Amino acid sequence: MPRVTFYPTGKCGEVPSGISLLDAAGKLGFELRHDCGGFATCSTCRVWVREGMDHLSEIDLDEENMLEEAQLPPPYRLSCQAKISGDVVVQVDGEEMDWSKSALEELSRLPEAFRKTVRMIVEKKARREGIAVILPDTAIPYVAEAKGEIEKVAHDRLLFEAFVKQVHESP
Ligand code: FES
Structure with a gap:
């Protein structure tokens, strides 16, 4: 079986x-x-x-x-x-967390190709830190940090795919 x-x-x-x-x-x-x-x-x-x-x-x-x-x-x-x-x-995937409207605006400014991955990075980080709802105070620095991480690999398809895989498979 x-x-x-x-x-x-x-x-x-x-x-x-x-x-x-x-x-x-x-x-x-x-x-x-x-x-x-x-x-x-x-x-x-x-x-x-x-x-x-x-x-x-x-x-x-x-x-x-x-x-x-x-x-x-x-x-x-x-x-x-x-x-x-x-x-x-x-x-x-974990359940998606609640984001306030203005926190979501922070995400919506990103290129669509990264948005889901950034959201996942931010939510995993927030969960580890015991944050239940994403408000702008959390979203602004966390989204910027995640965007910075992605931009380092975005120019190379294989690196980008490996990065996304690692984000998904991390706890
Ligand atoms: S339960 Fe599988 S698509 Fe809705």
Whole structure:
């Protein structure tokens, strides 16, 4: 039976071949968020595939459309659609934190290509520091710092991809 591992919790176990990642989480005793009930229309069940992309079913048109609409490039998959045929390791995005409107404006000034990654860097940092809501006081310095980090690698596609991967896979 395929072995599935979910980070950041590290929960893992064997699950029957052919079930979705969403159902695999259920079998391992926890729930992934899935607001639309598994119909490929919300993207809240997204996961970042760390290993084993080839051990997941192909992306169909509904999933492709949703990933595109939510701007989730590979190796993102919708866990409700991706069926398992071999060992996989995935990373579950944390729930997005609340940002005040003016804090979001800080993000909106960034090039779209970085925005998601900067948001993730800022939220991970804020969580580590026990901050629950991103207000401008936090957003202004944190966004600037994250932008500076990204700009160092943005000129090189491979470096940029490695940086994004590291951000996703860090706790
Ligand atoms: S649960 Fe909504 S897209 Fe998967």
